[in-house]
Amino acid sequence: MQRTLVLLKPDAVERRLIGQLISRFEAKGLSIVAMKMLRVTPDLAKQHYAEHVEKPFYPSLESFITSAPIVAMAIDGLEAISVVREMLGATSGLKAAAGTIRGDFSSSRQMNLVHASDGPEAAKRELDLYFTADEFCDHTSVLTPFLRADDE
Template sequence: MQRTLVLLKPDAVQRRLMGQLIARFEAKGLNIIAMKMLQVTPELAKQHYAEHVDKPFYPSLESFITSAPIVALAIEGLDVIKVVRDMLGATNGLSAAAGTIRGDFSSSRQMNLVHASDGPEAAQRELSLYFEEAEICHYEPVLTPFMRASDE
């Protein structure tokens, strides 16, 4: 099992798409093991986007991510990092394929509704920014045997 962080960004919250987006992860058979709504502070934004802080676009990124609440999700599943990123589609909503979250709901590069960790190290670092270990709910859904074979 692998874990990843997904953020439903301010535009997803403001557009009231939270339920539809969460439903897609659940319908895929992924396990949401933690979830919370919070307001990202400038300090948290700097930690989360540390690799971008010195780039010219960072001020607008920070302004956007701190503009309204977000919903942070810890999601678990087989190859969940790749699965989730495939579900999101291309970063720019205008380029994202139909059927992906961004392809269906976004028409912007920055206001693209969701963030997801891009690799195992990023997932571990990002999850620790948003969740303490005590907030992670370890459980196996009773429908798991109907979602994948026992040897997967």
């Protein structure tokens, strides 16, 4: 089992896609174990995108991510990090395959609706930015036996 961070970015919130996007993760059999809507502050943006702060595109990235509320989610599942990233599709909605979130809903490189952690270390660091330990609602769903085998 893995846990990953997923952010529904300002464009997803403004376009009223929250429900449709959440339903895709649930339909896949992933578990949302924490979720909240918040405004990303410039300080939080700098922490989240620390590796990009000195790059020329950073000001527009910060402006975008702080422009409207986001929905932050902690999602659990088997190989959740790679599964979620596959569900999102290529970073640019222009290049994302049909059937992926970005392929179905985005036609932009920057307005690409969602962020997901790209590895276990990033997931830990990013989850710690958005959630405290007591905000996780760990549980085993009664549907689990219908979503995966006992030995998975």
